Amino acid sequence: MTTEESLGHAVTAAAEEFASVGIATPEVDALLLAAHVLGISRGELAARMVSGYNFSRDQREQFGNLVRRRSAREPLQHITGEAGFRQLVLAVGPGAFVPRPETELLVEIVVDAVMASGQPSPRVIDLGTGTGAIALAVATEAPHARVWAVEKSAEALVWARRNNETHGNPVTLLQGDLADAVSLVGECAGTFDVVVSNPPYIPAEAVPRDAEVRLYDPALALYSGPDGLDAVRVLATVAGGLLTPGGLLAIEHGELQGSAVRQILTDAGWRPVSTHPDLTTRDRYTTGVWPS
Numbered sequence: 001m002t003t004e005e006s007l008g009h010a011v012t013a014a015a016e017e018f019a020s021v022g023i024a025t026p027e028v029d030a031l032l033l034a035a036h037v038l039g040i041s042r043g044e045l046a047a048r049m050v051s052g053y054n055f056s057r058d059q060r061e062q063f064g065n066l067v068r069r070r071s072a073r074e075p076l077q078h079i080t081g082e083a084g085f086r087q088l089v090l091a092v093g094p095g096a097f098v099p100r101p102e103t104e105l106l107v108e109i110v111v112d113a114v115m116a117s118g119q120p121s122p123r124v125i126d127l128g129t130g131t132g133a134i135a136l137a138v139a140t141e142a143p144h145a146r147v148w149a150v151e152k153s154a155e156a157l158v159w160a161r162r163n164n165e166t167h168g169n170p171v172t173l174l175q176g177d178l179a180d181a182v183s184l185v186g187e188c189a190g191t192f193d194v195v196v197s198n199p200p201y202i203p204a205e206a207v208p209r210d211a212e213v214r215l216y217d218p219a220l221a222l223y224s225g226p227d228g229l230d231a232v233r234v235l236a237t238v239a240g241g242l243l244t245p246g247g248l249l250a251i252e253h254g255e256l257q258g259s260a261v262r263q264i265l266t267d268a269g270w271r272p273v274s275t276h277p278d279l280t281t282r283d284r285y286t287t288g289v290w291p292s
Helices: 007-020 026-038 042-051 057-071 076-080 103-116 133-141 154-166 178-188 211-216 230-242 258-267
Strands: 082-085 088-091 123-127 146-151 171-175 192-197 243-252 273-277 283-289
Touching: 007 026, 007 042, 007 057, 026 042, 026 057, 026 076, 057 076, 076 082, 082 133, 088 133, 088 154, 103 133, 103 192, 103 243, 103 283, 123 133, 123 178, 123 230, 133 146, 133 154, 133 171, 146 154, 146 178, 154 171, 178 192, 178 230, 192 230, 230 243, 230 258, 258 273, 258 283
Parallel strands: 123 146, 123 192, 146 171, 192 243
Antiparallel strands: 082 088, 243 283, 273 283
16 A cells, blocks of 8 residues: 555455455455544544545554455454444454354344243343353343353353453353253253254354355354254253243254254254244244243
């Protein structure tokens, strides 16, 4: 970048570079990195670009460094240190799965169930919470709920604790395997109204298409046995020990796994079982009700 290069030109050049290496949202990523360097909102950035704003020398250098990192397919969220999720801005980084937009609809399913429960203090538990995204979103949008979250990875739990503290510690965080959730919650077992999970669901031998996932997301959050459904099988058993009769289990999964997940839940005694589409009409979430 030359000393005369405008903000607009720098963003355009970055977007072109990102597109050339196969980044799915090159313009958005370039704009977000520029806003991050300047410490301003997207709206303020647009105004500066229209006005012909120029980077300072330090800002140009910082932006160039971040563009190189993103071009190497380091996740945008790792570079900026944050990810937007529902109404929240979460701290993210190495060691934890970066929350995805599609998981926001899983939260919507949970919040709707909580609001419809009629309970003054409904209980929700998120199994495999990662950064705490689902649990914190539910706690924020349904503040009358009492929310727990379980995470096995010590590295991911660092991010969950940090986010929980930032948002006022509304979630009870527990470290452990989701398979041990019943013992982890102790006397609260059998009292939850909703169990929610975005578990690992990639088959062990599969290779994720996106380099950001393949190289940076932790394997513990991605892979789950030969067909990718080992964690779902555990959830089908464990969730029944956590829920009150009539309680809801809500699981995110791959778009081609809906039928298999429904069968796993049905075989485990869940009634009724339903699969729900995401905004692109792909089957991505399955719910089951624990019988009374």
